[in-house]
Amino acid sequence: MSGGHVASSPDTNVSSQDDLDLPVVLGRNLRRLRTSQGHSLERLAKQSGVSRAMLGQIETGKSVPTIALLWKVASALHVPFANLLQTEAPRGPKVLRRSDAKLLTSSQGQFTSRALFPFDGNHPVEFYELRIGPLHREAAEPHAPGTRENLFVAKGVVEITAGPDKPQTLTEGDAILFDADVPHVYKNLVAVEAVLYLVMTYAETAG
Incomplete structure (x- = not known):
């Protein structure tokens, strides 16, 4: 991002x-x-x-x-x-249709993030679907102090590097939790699209 x-x-x-x-x-x-x-x-x-x-x-x-x-x-x-990005919070169930999704994209579409929660009210915890193009490397700047990312790999093989820590390789079914208030990198290690699910937690609930 x-x-x-x-x-x-x-x-x-x-x-x-x-x-x-x-x-x-x-x-x-x-x-x-x-x-x-x-x-x-x-x-x-x-x-x-x-x-x-x-x-x-x-x-x-x-x-x-x-x-x-x-x-x-x-x-x-x-x-x-x-x-x-928040809007007025409606009452009752909220269905998030893929066709209506707000996508955060970068690198000419090689990295996309889809919010799996409605942009209404306050969300100290956020849930996203990430897609990383074949062999693509995406570098992210530090988020706010105390922000943590919990990633689950649904498809593919990826490498995650957070700050000065050793890169970690994850395959389908693996998960990782790391501090995201440092520069971090998502890298797809194979020649097919990778799909990950991300829970982002802010300082209010981190710990």
Whole structure:
């Protein structure tokens, strides 16, 4: 999950079948979270490393940023990533159709992440389906302090490296838990797509 450019970048973007609504949702949530914490655009820009101009474009619904840029903003605000995408929480069961999924993609589609939870309310724990293209290597920047990732390999053979720790090779049915507040790498070791399931836990519940 890397990058840091606007939505026109071919590298890493948030996408869904309701993209027309996404800029509005992002802008509303960012403005609410920023003002509730007493941040000016200038202050948030300094803390997140995202330019004031870009933050302003997001808040006004003029830009859909990359997933890595959103991670920087969420980390600076000390909130779970999904809080930037959340909508009103409906009552009753919620079916998440694949056709309606919001996909986080990078490396021209070689790495995709599908949220398996609704973007409503607060989610200190998040659940994703990851797909890694044949022989693809995906590097991720550190997440917020205290963030942990619990990965389960449903298909394929992958190598996971977290910070300075020794790389770990996982095959189908294996799982790994690691601290994700350090640089980490997902690498598909074989020439077929790998499928993994990820539970991401934030500091509030980690430990």
